[in-house]
Amino acid sequence: MQRDEIFEKVKGVLVEALAVDDDEVTPDATIFNDLGAESIDMLDIGFQLEQAFGFKIEQGEMFPEGVTSDPEMVADGKVTDKGIAMLKERAPHIKVAALEADPRLEKVRDIFTVDALVTFVENKLNAA
Template structure:
């Protein structure tokens, strides 16, 4: 199992590049997966599978949603109109530190949250999972 941060970063970068048919140089840390790199949901599954196969770190799509929402109940995370609440934005800022919560306040809808997810966010998640697995071993 990979545990070195640079090694994990390379694994994530390569998995994304291979899944999306990109050069690894195009897969920069601040690129958003669904926006900048044009990934679709099915591509995310492929990326997660490639990361698991190479690193031994298993992450499911449901894990992404769980991490993003941080255990906050749906009704507290977003309004009935699916607009992310102040509570939801505060949680998002913790897991996606690059976002501008002021610019997104009252505008961000739940379906768009994953579009903010970057290569670095995924790398951090993989590194966190790898360290938890290593600690448990």
């Protein structure tokens, strides 16, 4: 499946799950901040992606869980080097360069973009 085709299907899922307009779902839009997702929406998005693409998603696979509550991953309000390394390892679809440059905790929500979600789906499909 081509990436633009994946993007269109992902967009459809996000429009349905988050009740946002089509034109809000751009590759650079952040899932939590720009599209207003809450943590429980990730469950909904995960279920809808499974149905749309026919694969299973494990808990925490789309976006690693527990990062912000782990003292090894976050210290003094910033994501630690270990936290950055964990994100790279467990979520290779997410670009963490911006977080490396500015590791403040509140920036974690900015790195999960629509583009990252498309890459996640692409990786899952390629691995199948």
